[in-house]
Amino acid sequence: MLANPRLTRSDAFITAALDAGVPRRDVQEAASDADPRTTIRYDGARVSLDRHATYIVAIFIAGAAR
Numbered sequence: 001m002l003a004n005p006r007l008t009r010s011d012a013f014i015t016a017a018l019d020a021g022v023p024r025r026d027v028q029e030a031a032s033d034a035d036p037r038t039t040i041r042y043d044g045a046r047v048s049l050d051r052h053a054t055y056i057v058a059i060f061i062a063g064a065a066r
Contacts, residue, residue: 010031013030013031014031017031018043024039027042
């Protein structure tokens, strides 16, 4: 299944906004999410990504390259 470019941009925007500390309600409004559960889903996925082994190894490698 191919990724939908609009959804990918939307996912990246929402995740980046949450990472930057933008309040969830403001992110919901900016993303035009009618249901707050949609934005909450991104917030929960973002937290679980921080614990994902691939993500941790990528951060480790990026730090070692400095």
